[in-house]
Amino acid sequence: MSLTNTDLHSSLKKYFGFSKFKGLQEDVIQNILSGNDTFVIMPTGGGKSLCYQLPALMKEGTAIVVSPLIALMKNQVDAIRGISEQHGIAHVLNSSLTKTEVKQVKEDITNGVTKLLYVAPESLTKEENVDFLRNVELSFVAVDEAHCISEWGHDFRPEYRNLRGIIDRLGDNIPIIGLTATATPKVQEDIIKNLGMTDAKVFKASFNRPNLFYEVRPKTKNVDADIIRFVKQNQGKSGIIYCLSRKRVEELAQVLQVNGVSAVPYHAGFDAKTRSKYQDMFLMEEVDVVVATIAFGMGIDKPDVRFVIHHDIPKSIESYYQETGRAGRDGGEGHCLAYYAYKDVEKLEKFMSGKPVAEQEIGNALLQEIVAYAETSMSRRKFILHYFGEDFDEVNGEGADMDDNARNPKPKVEAQEDVVK
Ligand code: ADP
Numbered sequence: 001m002s003l004t005n006t007d008l009h010s011s012l013k014k015y016f017g018f019s020k021f022k023g024l025q026e027d028v029i030q031n032i033l034s035g036n037d038t039f040v041i042m043p044t045g046g047g048k049s050l051c052y053q054l055p056a057l058m059k060e061g062t063a064i065v066v067s068p069l070i071a072l073m074k075n076q077v078d079a080i081r082g083i084s085e086q087h088g089i090a091h092v093l094n095s096s097l098t099k100t101e102v103k104q105v106k107e108d109i110t111n112g113v114t115k116l117l118y119v120a121p122e123s124l125t126k127e128e129n130v131d132f133l134r135n136v137e138l139s140f141v142a143v144d145e146a147h148c149i150s151e152w153g154h155d156f157r158p159e160y161r162n163l164r165g166i167i168d169r170l171g172d173n174i175p176i177i178g179l180t181a182t183a184t185p186k187v188q189e190d191i192i193k194n195l196g197m198t199d200a201k202v203f204k205a206s207f208n209r210p211n212l213f214y215e216v217r218p219k220t221k222n223v224d225a226d227i228i229r230f231v232k233q234n235q236g237k238s239g240i241i242y243c244l245s246r247k248r249v250e251e252l253a254q255v256l257q258v259n260g261v262s263a264v265p266y267h268a269g270f271d272a273k274t275r276s277k278y279q280d281m282f283l284m285e286e287v288d289v290v291v292a293t294i295a296f297g298m299g300i301d302k303p304d305v306r307f308v309i310h311h312d313i314p315k316s317i318e319s320y321y322q323e324t325g326r327a328g329r330d331g332g333e334g335h336c337l338a339y340y341a342y343k344d345v346e347k348l349e350k351f352m353s354g355k356p357v358a359e360q361e362i363g364n365a366l367l368q369e370i371v372a373y374a375e376t377s378m379s380r381r382k383f384i385l386h387y388f389g390e391d392f393d394e395v396n397g398e399g400a401d402m403d404d405n406a407r408n409p410k411p412k413v414e415a416q417e418d419v420v421k
């Protein structure tokens, strides 16, 4: 299938109402339309979904989209149905459907109405579904959140490991599209190996967030007072403060409230109603600050979060990048401040000690990297990007002066022979 750029742009406009592609989207889509295996690595919010949705809508047959979360799939299906009168244009196939619903889904696929079929890996591995899907026309298989394949990723799901075998059974030479926001070379290798996509064309966007300022402060017993001072200096601005434990979340939220800061706590121990109440208060700007465990943030899109504070060091650079990435989505300032004490690292190590050995080894290796980040005197942006396999010019690169080390370089310790003598 060969398409001019004009064709592509008019389809983009027609289906999604956008007049421009974002970043690498156009090249990615061209590659998918040509029937090639494709590997897409873009930060969260980069626009990965459109990379497979648009070609799926344009191609003959049904595209299968493998995704780990039912909620994510439902959102996408609703969005796609919103752009077309054809209700059957997108479906989710899962075990919660009634017999009648399954029959309708299969009919829509057979009749060529369904362009996007979302499935969780465990549904795709079901024999009856494999039997059905191998007899219909498929355009390609997109594996979203492909890092779930890797134990080095932040969300390992063993069922993702069986995907290659299943896809082979669905037909010959079905193109595979892998997509992830995980930029670490180790995870990428795992994805390519596991999905058997050694010939895939790789599209990797930059992970640099030049508007974010990175800072690490030593964590002393005055940390709460330091946080209060910081928040007061940023009064009226929205911010997230991450803590490791639910207990600390509640304590710190209270300390802030007592000190006149409008703050709510958030963690998975609250019931759904309370959680969504606090979340809405933050989104509607009834409060400035949410103090939260990492349960807060997935899928939250508040563009003007001005600071993200880590009261405790996170468990990996990957997590730190994701969590700080919620600041400055609108391109405006975003201050990312982490408090660091080695004691906290030992706490995290203790957490892991009950886990299987292989998992502990990976966990500890990831932890050592975040320790190195906290202790480094080099450009923090360079450190993070290097971890993601990306070069960064700490003198002229975009955002080069946006971290504590770049602003206040530590004096280099040099051997001075004459002084030593
Ligand atoms: P990702 O999966 O990479 O995290 P999404 O696919 O969820 O990102 O897209 C993030 C946001 O970007 C969505 O709100 C989407 O509608 C928007 N978006 C995607 N492509 C474009 C585009 N070409 N122009 C404008 N907005 C876009």
Ligand code: MG
Pocket: 048, 049, 144
């Ligand atoms: Mg996505």
